[in-house]
Amino acid sequence: MTNQILFAGFGGQGILFSGKFLAYEGLLADKEVSWLPSYGPEMRGGTANCSVIISDTKIGSPIVTEPDMLIAMNLPSLDKYENDTAKGGKIFVDSSLISKKVERNDVEAYYIPATSLASENELPGLANMIMLGYVIKKTGIMPIENIDRALAKVVSARKQNLLDANKKALELGYNYAE
Numbered sequence: 001m002t003n004q005i006l007f008a009g010f011g012g013q014g015i016l017f018s019g020k021f022l023a024y025e026g027l028l029a030d031k032e033v034s035w036l037p038s039y040g041p042e043m044r045g046g047t048a049n050c051s052v053i054i055s056d057t058k059i060g061s062p063i064v065t066e067p068d069m070l071i072a073m074n075l076p077s078l079d080k081y082e083n084d085t086a087k088g089g090k091i092f093v094d095s096s097l098i099s100k101k102v103e104r105n106d107v108e109a110y111y112i113p114a115t116s117l118a119s120e121n122e123l124p125g126l127a128n129m130i131m132l133g134y135v136i137k138k139t140g141i142m143p144i145e146n147i148d149r150a151l152a153k154v155v156s157a158r159k160q161n162l163l164d165a166n167k168k169a170l171e172l173g174y175n176y177a178e
Helices: 015-028 075-084 114-120 127-139 144-154 157-174
Strands: 002-010 032-039 047-055 069-072 090-094 108-112
Touching: 002 015, 002 075, 002 127, 015 032, 015 047, 015 127, 015 144, 047 075, 069 075, 069 127, 075 090, 090 127, 108 127, 114 127, 114 157, 127 144, 127 157, 144 157
Parallel strands: 002 069, 069 090, 090 108
Antiparallel strands: 002 047, 032 047
């Protein structure tokens, strides 16, 4: 089984961190993994995307051109990648920042107000992890019980004070009820 995931949004939204978290979980689950970040030269506020492939078999190329899953954290990302998503794929939309609905009817679309939930729950800057928790729930891409081990790998030693907030954000997204 192979999952091709594309995280996309503005720089500063934690797009690359989300991808790295999922990639580490794949490594810890003894899967073949590819993590390919991409961002504009302006960084914060510019465009950012991250391709992640998690597979049971060898990965030929790290480039995701037809994602099974698209996580769109802003409108330009949804506009740019909606039509690239594989038929039968899943598109996750931060409905706090994107009022537009997915136009395709051959994909599953999910909406979560991740940015608003982050603000309401005093988790500034963690809309990405709320979204990822929701993705985990809706796709089963990893067991929720494994979030601690993946977080331990991606939260740096100097940011250990954010470990609990990241865990809370993941759980908030996982438990979100539409």
